[in-house]
Amino acid sequence: MSNEFYLNNPLVHSDRRLGRATSAWVRQFDCGGIRPLIICRGPIRKEAMDTFAEMGIEHFGILLSEKDSIVYRNALAPELRSLTNPDRVHRVPDYSGANKEEREQRIEQIINIARDNDYNAIFAGYGFMAEDQTMVAAMEKAGLNFIGPCSRTVHDAGLKDEAKRTALKCGVSVTPGIDNGTALALLKKHPDVAALKALVKAHGLNVPDKTLEDSHVELADKADIVLSASYEKGIDIYTVDELCDALTEAVDKMTAEYPENRVRLKAISGGGGKGQRILGIGESARTPEMVREILNEVKTTGVGDNKNVLVELNIETTRHNEIQVIGNGDWSITMGGRDCSLQMHEQKLLEVSVTVESLQRAIDQAEASGQTEEARILKQDLKTLIAMENEAAAFGAAVGLDSVSTFECIVDRDKHFFMEMNTRIQVEHRVTELCYALHFVNPDNSADSFTVESLVEAMVLLAAHGPKLPKPTRVPRYNDSVEARLNATNQALQPHAGGVIESWSDATEREIRDDQGISLHNPDTDVFMKYTLAGAYDSNIALLLTVGETRLDTYEQMAETIRQTRMRGQDLATNLEFHYGLVNWFIGQNINARPTTRFIVPYLTAIGELKERANDLDVRMAYKTICANELSELQGGEATSMAQVLQSKESLYLRPLELLISEPHIMAGWLSVNRDCYTLIDGKISWNENPIALLADTYHFLNMDFVPGDNPPAATMIWDHDNDILQDALKFYNELTNRLDAQDWVELNTLLDAQDPPKGLSKRIWRQVRAAHIGFQAGADVLAALPSIAEATGYYDLTVNPNLTINIPERLTDETHQELMAKVLVPPPVANSDEILAESGGMFYSRETPEHEVYVSKGDHFEAGDPLFIVEVMKMFNKVYAPFSGTIKEVLVESDGMIISKGQTIFKIEPDEVLVQITPEEQAARRKNITGQFLAQL
Incomplete structure (x- = not known):
């Protein structure tokens, strides 16, 4: 909500103070009496603050985690630039706690804060506490108004097992699978009513005998009743091992029934990607490992926690x-x-x-x-x-x-x-x-x-x-809208902790930007205030939205928004370039395409292929060769004049070309919207549009348009002398097209190939026109490097079918190839042959869970593919596997929970084999070969 368009457009924003209405019926819905405490963070916290103020709610406060304090240098959180009353800011160690005991302490702490500061309502936004039935029930019991679904709804709809049963009862289509793994585990040990009654008695659970004796209740449902009573008492009546055994049996049964589908494991309390794993075909033996990862990730490993995990058929072509x-x-x-x-x-x-x-x-x-x-x-x-x-x-x-x-x-x-x-x-x-x-x-x-x-x-x-x-x-x-999540990730979309945003352009006229106040400037100096991205929470920085009359209009507005966005910083990595490429891919293909949830990884793999090819193409060498070839056909003064022309145009061509080649996501977007700019004829690239007009469009695509004046930095726009050359060329071709009434570039180029002048032009004028044309086109062939990269990699094989499904070439679904291309997009830190480095920053764990043994210790031998350690970054647990086999000589991280940085040495090792690296001479020879292949296409 940080831009003028959003604040002033009546279709997006309106006066929300119902208490000011002239109608008594409307005034009764005034919410000025609500006094909420906001217990969430990120963009939703700032949105809630703004919405409450607009509704006339004057008394509200925010909960601030200690982890918030490390992400902003000059204040504990960006929102404090607008919420300056210290009495309305309340501090806690963390929002939800690391385990059940800490969660219960945090809930009690929040209730006390509300009581002590005259808050009568709680707003939890879209954080995980918003779906915590225990928390919601505690708030209700304390007399607080929870702004969200009540505890009954959270229980019946929010817990995935309960929700699935409710869905079945009211005729809703559900995914094949089981939702009662814990009940099945319990019934393996206590297989009948008598055994369940004995269990209830042994543990003093609050379950009447008549409930278990009711013949209308299924045995599995009776087991669930007993389980619920154990959770209420805070005890365990099954072990994680027993749960894993029951779930493994369920996975085996589903695999036998659906042999061509993978299986999804899903914690009942997960969400936002947390607490879910997919077992590949034939991987049922990994079920216990996956279950433990899931329980650890959603922090339900404590005594008395509901550890139920759903087993579902993974629908492979899902949207x-x-x-x-x-x-x-x-x-x-x-x-x-x-x-x-x-x-x-x-x-x-x-x-x-x-x-x-x-x-x-x-x-x-x-x-x-x-x-x-x-x-x-x-x-x-x-x-x-x-x-x-x-x-x-x-x-x-x-x-x-x-x-x-x-x-x-x-x-x-x-x-x-x-x-x-x-x-x-x-x-x-x-x-x-x-x-x-x-x-x-x-x-x-x-x-x-x-x-x-x-x-x-x-x-x-x-x-x-x-x-x-x-x-x-x-x-x-509006008919259509779209939202891009601006996240702190690298080019392979892996979480990137750390980094400092030092500048961020203001929102554009058609952009709706939601962030947590990062965009707000210093109220005294109007200067952007630096913001540090930390890995304590999720990777989201902001939400970018656009609207339109059609989906195409909406996507084009998003592309324009991202095109004009400039963000700079230290060690800063975001997915802004990814979004620019992706949005333009759909614009260039078909905006109504129906991608599945498995589209992005193959798409990223295709981008990696572009990057790999681009790494081996030397455009400066190519330009020199193109210039030499053009000069070889000239002599004397013509050669001297042409040499000067080619030299003067070098930066005009190479600056945007090198930028595109260095940014594969942006290059992918350019290739997508310009897929019809050329035709490959007998292995040669033939332009379907004037490469000079294409060059002008490219500068605009890269947000490098010429802006007169002293303010814009030269690095962000076309240089003035290059712009003069480009504008002269565009004027020349505009005038020529009008004079000759040419329908397109192919027709105009055919006319210019002829020595005889068209009707209405003298031979002298025509010679001058053709000479000017040769001069303006001189060196333009170097732009063909971009379609050459697309052709060499088969980039356009990733396309939309007539039925709106997406054709994904088989090579892009190969997992080994996917991993390789991810490393091309984000090369791992350069390591010596005797060490293992961290590929990202985050929190280090040496084992699956605190109850497990460490993966590797000093002196241990490991094989390629063995797990070595876990890095928790942006709420996600990323297991790191050995890239080769070897022996651990030294462990350099002292204990679990330590913060590590990208490139930090984790282990000193002795590899089983010495890795062979490509030499500079071999790399140079490869670049010469690939560049030669491109030149052969001209």
Whole structure:
């Protein structure tokens, strides 16, 4: 919410102070009496602060974790630039605690803070505590108004096993699998009612005998009742080993039933990619290892924790769709959908609105242009969306939804399956609220109404006045919206802890930017304040959103937003370039493409292939050769004149070309939108458009347009003398095209090849025109390096089919090749042959869990592929495997939980074989060969 467009556009923002309304009916929904404590961080905290202020809520505070204090140099958090009252800032060690005991302490601490500071409500945003049933119940018991779904809804809908059972009862499609692994584990030891009754008695559990004797209750459900009682008492009645055995049996059974599918393991309390693992075909033996990783990641390893893990069929061609649901416990409605398929490692990257209105418009456009197959697919998507919305509304009613939640599904062609319900507001909630508003009408007077455009505002209204709110209707706002998550990741989308943002351009006119206040300048000096990115929390920096009348318009606005964004800093790595390439890939291919959740890794692999080829192409050598070839056909003064021309144009061509070659994601975007700029004829690159016009477009694509004046740094734009040459050339070709009435570049170039002048021009003028043309085109062949790289790597084989699926070449799905290309994108730190280095910063762990033995110790021998250690970075646990075999000579990290940095030596080792590295001479010979292959295409 940090830009003028967002603040001033009535379709995006409105006065939210209902207490100021002239209508008594509207005024009754004033929320000024709510006094909330915000217990979350990141963009949602800043959004909540702004929304509360706009609603007239004057008394609110924020919870500040000690881990927040390391990310900002001049204040504990960026938000403190706007929230300056120290009495409204409250400090805790961490938001949720590392284990059950710490979580319980934190909940009690939050309740005490609320009581001591006159807060009567809690807002938890989209942090994990927002879905913690224990916390929500504790807040309710303490008399605090929880701004979100009540504890009953969190239990029935938020726990994945309970949600799946509810879905089955109300006719919602679910993924094949088991949701009661803990019950199965318990029944292996206590296989009947008598055994369960004995267990209850032995542990003094609060389960009446008549409950276990009820013949209408299934045995597995009785086991769940006993389990619930054990959780309430805080004891364990099964071991993790026993759970792993039961889940391994379930995995084996599913593998036998679906031999061509992988299996997904999913913690009932996970979310946002945490607590999920996928077992490859034939990997059931790894189930215990994966289960322990999952439990450790979601921090449910303590005594009395519910350790249930779902086993589900992994639908291999899935798209991830979700439906926004809102209710007051009586009514439940939906607000359209979002496609979140563009994700990696369960972490969403780009989220796109899916609405009835948008799909119908796309269908009409496809039919009008004769795209019958595309229209057929879009019609099926419309049917699927309507079905998911109906099921979401029914599920919301079944669990008594009394706030905002998200109904998540996986879509496989014409089928869809309920996955889970997130009982919290989602990171991507703005994608929905930009497409729909909620219109509330007085049941006794249809002229008396108000409209809510913010889902955070809707949550507050429901918390304060839920039962009184009539069922609203959804009102369309924009047809389409899209959100890009700006994350702290490297070019391979691996988390990149650390780094300092030293400057960040202001939001553009059409950009909606949500961050946690990083964009706010110093109120006294108007200077951008440096911001340090830490690895304590997730990798998200900001959420970038755009809207449009069509999906294409929305994507083009996003591309333009990113094009104009400049971010600089120390050791700073973000996925901004990735988003620029990806958005332009869809613009260049088909904006209605249907990627699956497995698209991003092959896409990244294709980008790695571009980078690998570009690394071996010497464009400066190529330009010198092109110049020499052009001069070889000239003599005397012509040669001297042409040499001067070629020298003067060297930076004009090579600056943008070298930038594109050094930034593979940006090069991928350029290749995508310019895929029709050339044709390969008999192995030779032939331009379909004027390379000079293409060059001008390239400078614009790179945000290097000429800006007169002294302010812009020379490094960020075309140099003035290069711009003079380029503008003269563009004027020349514009004039010539108009004079000759040429339809396109191919026709104009054919005319210029002829020695005889066209009608209306003298031979003298025509000679001058052709000479000028030769001069303006001199050296332009070097631009063909870009399509040459695309052709050599088969980049355009990654394409959209007529049925909107994506054709992914087999080579891009090979895991070994994927790993290799990831290392091309982000080369590992240079290590001596006797050491293992950390490829990223984060928190070091030497073992699976505290109960396990360390992976390797001094003197241990390891094989290639063996696990060596774990790095926790941006909330994700990344296991590091041995790249080769060897023996540990020394362990250089003292203990678990220590912070390590990228490139830090972890082990001194003795490799089994001496690694052979390529010599500089071999590298030079390779570059000469690849450059020669390019030149042969001219």
